[in-house]
Amino acid sequence: MNFLKRAFYSTKAKVGRSLLLTFVFSAILIFILAGLTIQSASLTAAENAKKSMGATVTLSANMENAMKDMQKNSNEGQRPDPGSFNLTPVDLDDVEKITALNNLSYYTMSSTTTVDAKSFEAISSEESSNTSEQSAPSGMKMPQMTSQGDISISGTNATATTTSFKGGTAEIIDGVGITNEDMDSNKAVIETTLAQANDLTVGDTIKIERDDKTYKLNIVGIYKSTESTDSRSMQMASLNPYNTIYTSYTFANKVKGSDYKNTADSVVFHVTDPEKMPAFVKAATATGLDTDTYSLTTNDQQYQQMVQPLDNVKSFANKIVLLVAIAGTVILALIVMLTxxxxxxxxxxxxxxxxxxxxxxxxxFAELIFVLALALVVAGVSGQFVGNAVGKQLIEQQTTTQTSDATSSAQQGPGGGQAPSNMPSGGPGMGGNAQATDMQQQISDLDITLSIKELMELGGFGLGISFLAVLIASIGIMRMKPKKILIS
Amino acid sequence: MLEVKDVNYWYQTKNDALYEDINLTFDNGKLYGILGSSGSGKTTFLSLIAGLDVPKKGEILYDGKSMTKIGLTAYRNKYVSIVFQSYNLLPYMSAVDNILAALEITNSQRSDRKSYALDMLSRVGITEDIAKKNVQHLSGGQQQRVAIVRAMCCDAQLVVADEPTGNLDEQNSQEIIKLFSELAHEQQKCVIVITHEREIASACDVVLELKNKTFQTIH
Structure with a gap:
């Protein structure tokens, strides 16, 4: 009869002691398992966040240098000539080189301009115009067109990849969006309020005007915008989100003039992994990009905002695992010592x-392993519930803090201070509230499930704790003298 | 077989020695009785010859080899079986499992361990039914018989017993002494029984009395 058999007999004979040990061991393992599942879920969520959020690198004109040039061109002691401020649009040849780089998920080109509505009326408020007014549906006023343009043309290569559509503040409700296949076409996607006000539907043609030239646009889709309006959009019709018409960027360039052919105001590159963003910028610069004329602006704020609470939860879970493992070892060692x-x-x-x-x-040790096997079953059944409860509580606390931070930073102004000023309506940095809510939603869905990997890790922890507990307790055995035990 | 050579033992100081320069020889096939009053050092002597302790001075040789060279654990494992007054059985096992555990620990060469253990138990009046009961459910006499069978079953040639009849009535005591006698004479083992009862000692082949820090041969 070897020690394993003796261990089995002993465990079986001392039911009370075995149950007590199972109870204590289960409690320790439940907390370790909760920590492990939260840890694992945080890691998975962070990985998913990387995939879903990515990070953006925006290629646009170098504003700082443009300002310096303007000041340089002005005579000393005189005010800079506002007319000399010139932003060079992004050359598509440069874009083509960057799109060939690794770690690029997709890219969004944008070219924006303003035009006048010709065959329809733009949405406006009383504040925006003091010219002749007409009654409009939904109680809105339709002003006369102004020379600055009351419609914003947002040219893109794909509406689906713009921040408004990606972030959920714009959604196609009828027809289709603009895609890469629509380049050099006159296709347009208009906002539903604008469509309703002018009785427009998919398939209709509208006319717009700029510099006495009239352009026809075929409506291929209607979208709904939930973007909030601010006081500026009440004063300037083109800033009203309802007056944004999405077209191909080539169409926007055509409207802007021949100088803008094969250009874009800015290109947003979505990098697959935020950690690879610096490498991507380095590689993009190495393509021969004229950094005096253009700048590459990085933005992984959204990813960082999303990942920070997960990192906090992961760190807390690590501490739970470590503390419970130490406390568990000490408790078990004491029990084994008493035994x-x-x-x-x-x-x-x-x-x-x-x-x-x-x-x-x-x-x-074998006796403790028998107990461990039972405790693993108990912990396996109940650990996931504890993990879910603790994880949800932790993530709720973290996301509340992070969301309020994100919301307040979004309220500071469009672009959050990081996006280029020539960013189109709905470009990165806009719609902060929606993004914060979206972020909260994504990280609230922390998937705390028990997998074989966690159970194996738990088994490993259990074995380690058992081993250490027996090792500590066996110091006494090593010192025991049989004569003292049996004879005295 | 077992030689006690110039053995001295003391607990606190040399001046309080229990024994001084003890020289004794124990042979196979004999039942030895060691008598002595309480506190004379009988049990300490047993702990020395059983390999539970080592002499302060002198040495104990088993078949010419020093016990310390053999190693105390190895010595207890291979060469000696101990029977205690309080039986010292594993409390969470049956009688037969106690014997099987001892056979396993001492690496008994027997292949039919279970049937051998049951057979040996039946020889001391422990039926199979009783043998399969937890030892805590057995009487004192039955437990002591199990402890003796455990010593008999092991391959060790030396059997030492410390007051084996101390907790038993007269009838059981006689049966136990009879068993030890059989162990010595039939299995040709060297059996050393520590006792303070002269009636028990009278059944032994050789009786030694521990008196004034030395052993005197009674018969």
């Missing part, structure tokens, strides 16, 4: 028979 004191006589008998101390310790 060993109680079983001193049995140890003496085994020693008198010539049993090696190592085998006696192995017997106690």
């Amino acid at each position: 060993i004191r109680e079983r001193k006589y049995e140890i003496g008998v085994l020693m008198s028979l010539g049993e090696k101390r190592s085998k006696i310790i192995a017997q106690f």
